[in-house]
Every structure is written in structure tokens, then in C-alpha cells.
Amino acid sequence: KMRKIATEEAWTIPEVAAALRDVSRGPSQSLDKLLVGGIYDPPADASGYSAMNFLDGLLDIEEKRLPEMDALGVDMHLLSLTAPGVQMFDADTATDLAALANDRLAEVCRKRPDRFSGLASFAPQSPKRAAKEMERAINELKLNGFILNSHTHGEYLDDPKYWPCLEAAEALDACIYIHPRAASDTLKGPLQDYGMDSAMWGYGVEVGTHVVRMMAGGVFDAFPKLKICIGHMGEAIPFWIWRINFMNSRAQKIGRAPKTKLSIAEYFQQNFVVTTSGVEDPLALRYTIDKIGIDNVLWSIDYPYQPQKPAVDFMDAAPVTEAERHALYHGNAERIFHIA
Numbered sequence: 001k002m003r004k005i006a007t008e009e010a011w012t013i014p015e016v017a018a019a020l021r022d023v024s025r026g027p028s029q030s031l032d033k034l035l036v037g038g039i040y041d042p043p044a045d046a047s048g049y050s051a052m053n054f055l056d057g058l059l060d061i062e063e064k065r066l067p068e069m070d071a072l073g074v075d076m077h078l079l080s081l082t083a084p085g086v087q088m089f090d091a092d093t094a095t096d097l098a099a100l101a102n103d104r105l106a107e108v109c110r111k112r113p114d115r116f117s118g119l120a121s122f123a124p125q126s127p128k129r130a131a132k133e134m135e136r137a138i139n140e141l142k143l144n145g146f147i148l149n150s151h152t153h154g155e156y157l158d159d160p161k162y163w164p165c166l167e168a169a170e171a172l173d174a175c176i177y178i179h180p181r182a183a184s185d186t187l188k189g190p191l192q193d194y195g196m197d198s199a200m201w202g203y204g205v206e207v208g209t210h211v212v213r214m215m216a217g218g219v220f221d222a223f224p225k226l227k228i229c230i231g232h233m234g235e236a237i238p239f240w241i242w243r244i245n246f247m248n249s250r251a252q253k254i255g256r257a258p259k260t261k262l263s264i265a266e267y268f269q270q271n272f273v274v275t276t277s278g279v280e281d282p283l284a285l286r287y288t289i290d291k292i293g294i295d296n297v298l299w300s301i302d303y304p305y306q307p308q309k310p311a312v313d314f315m316d317a318a319p320v321t322e323a324e325r326h327a328l329y330h331g332n333a334e335r336i337f338h339i340a
């Protein structure tokens with residue numbers, strides 16, 4: 001039986017759910033409020049996002065998640081605090097809730113180390129305290145990497161003020177999974193209608209923008225060993241990488257982009273891995289493996305936002321060799337996230 005490790009599996013704790021409910025009732029203009037309000041402060045008529053009832057799935061480990069994993073032969077969920085994590089809160093609240101969530105996550109992993117591993121949260125709102133929490137999460141809590149839900153109050157990791165977090169991740173040899181949230185206030189413009197705010201379109205635009213900024217901004221010259229993971233088959237970047245690379249090298253020549261030691265295509269190849277979350281498309285998978293190499297593609301379900309069984313059926317039937325299937329299902333996750 002082939003070991004199956006799913007790598008973008010969401011959960012939450014009651015304290016974070018309550019804090020998000022409070023934010024959704026507050027003055028924030030964040031586009032995340034559509035979703036956060038729907039999940040954590042559902043309207044009486046259960047319309048909108050609340051109709052999906054994601055909250056039960058997020059809070060649950062033993063009731064439904066684990067029995068479903070057993071039934072489907074899913075050995076492990078690599079858990080992460082669901083988007084937008086602690087990133088909508090003020091610095092102190094975010095720092096405290098990140099530490100609490102990490103403690104709870106470590107507890108879940110300690111209780112069933114063969115079934116759960118975890119990505120630690122951190123609060124970029126306070127970068128130096130975040131770096132300390134990142135060290136604690138890996139060295140003391142023995143967690144497996146980090147989760148960040150893209151922008152924090154509209155700012156991105158190419159901004160040097162967040163580089164203490166990148167320095168910590170690189171030094172700890174711990175991968176940062178950059179997960180979506182709704183587009184930042186400066187990016188959200190036309191993304192606010194037709195359900196485009198979340199997984200259909202805006203999420204990909206938000207994360208894609210984030211990682212292109214990092215590569216074009218020289219982050220991987222400053223941190224050459226830093227490893228970043230992005231979901232959703234690489235947020236369309238593997239498809240666009242030829243064009244992004246071509247146009248960035250031109251921008252560097254005409255002085256519109258900083259000179260970098262390597263090309264964007266090389267950074268994407270060396271510093272990134274992608275997962276299959278929420279893109280159960282065999283042709284997109286085959287292309288992505290052929291484009292960026294089998295070592296850089298990992299399986300994920302995206303529970304509870306995606307049901308487990310279709311994600312297993314998709315990977316079981318995927319047009320890949322058995323060696324590739326091993327890499328996708330568990331080999332790459334074991335290497336990138338240090339899973340025994």
C-alpha cells in the first residue's frame with residue numbers, strides 16, 4: 001500500500017474562530033470579510049459561504065476527518081491553520097494566537113504522529129517576535145514547516161522588514177507554504193464580484209503576485225536556500241513561467257527591475273515546490289511534472305474545502321509512473337517537510 005500524505009489540510013481552533021468572528025464584525029475593509037463572515041459569523045438564513053459549513057470540518061480531527069482518512073487510505077494530513085490565519089489581527093493578538101495555535105497543533109501531532117504533522121503559524125505583524133516563534137515551533141514543538149496566507153495588511157515578503165522571518169525559515173531548513181487569502185486592499189479592485197474573491201480566481205492572483213514579487217525582488221539572492229511551497233498546481237505560474245522569465249529579463253535590461261544573480265525560471269525551479277490542491281486535472285498535473293520536475297510536485301486535498309475521495313481518485317488514476325506516484329503521494333512531502 002502506497003503511503004498517502006496530503007499537504008494542504010486546513011484546521012482551526014475555537015479561539016482563532018472567535019477572533020475572526022470579531023474581525024468580521026469590525027471596521028476592516030479586507031476582501032476576506034466576505035468569507036470570514038460567512039464561516040465564523042454565519043447569517044441566520046445560512047446563505048453565502050455559511051451554506052458550505054466549513055467550520056465543522058475545520059474544528060474537527062477525530063469525528064469525521066480521521067474516519068474518512070481511514071476509509072480512503074489517507075495516511076496523513078499535514079495540517080495548517082486555515083486562511084487567513086492570524087494575519088487579520090493586530091500584532092499582539094496575532095503573535096499570541098499563533099503561539100496558541102502552534103501549541104494545539106503540536107498536541108494533535110504528538111497524539112497521532114503517524115496521522116498528523118503540522119505547519120506552524122507566525123505573525124509577520126511583529127517580524128522579530130515571529131522569528132522567535134518560528135524557532136520555537138521547529139526546535140521545541142517539532143513542527144514541519146510554516147504556513148503563511150499571502151499578504152499581511154497589504155504587505156508582501158519582498159519587503160525587507162519581513163526578512164527576519166525568511167532568515168529564520170532558511171536557517172531552520174523549514175519550508176514556508178504560501179497559502180491564499182483574498183486579494184489585498186490595493187489588489188482587490190475588480191475581484192469583488194461574481195464569487196471571484198476566493199478560490200475561483202482572486203486567490204490565485206493574490207499568491208501569484210506575491211511569489212512573482214519575491215522572485216523579481218531578489219529575495220532568493222538574499223536567501224538562496226529558502227524553500228517556498230505554493231498550492232493549486234503552482235497558482236498558474238508553471239504555465240506562465242516562460243513569459244514571466246522572458247519579460248523579467250527584459251525589465252532588468254532596461255532598468256525597470258533589479259538585477260538578480262539568477263533568472264526567475266531558475267528561482268522557481270530551485271526555491272519552489274507546488275502542490276495539487278484543488279486542481280484535480282490530469283493534464284495540468286502531467287504538464288506541471290514535465291515543466292518543473294517530479295521532485296517539485298506534491299499531492300494535497302485542501303480539506304475541508306475540497307472533499308477527500310475525489311482527490312484520492314484523481315491521484316490514483318493520474319497518468320504518471322508508479323515511481324512518480326510515490327513521489328507525489330509521499331516521497332516529496334517527506335523530504336520537503338521532514339516527515340519521518
Ligand SMILES: COc1cc(C(=O)O)cc(C(=O)O)c1
Nearest residue numbers: 035082083084198199302305
Ligand atoms: C479560508 O477559506 C477558504 C475558502 C476556500 C473556498 O473554496 O472558497 C478555499 C480555501 C482553501 O483553498 O484553503 C480556503
Ligand SMILES: [Mn+2]
Nearest residue numbers: 008179277302
Ligand atoms: Mn487551502
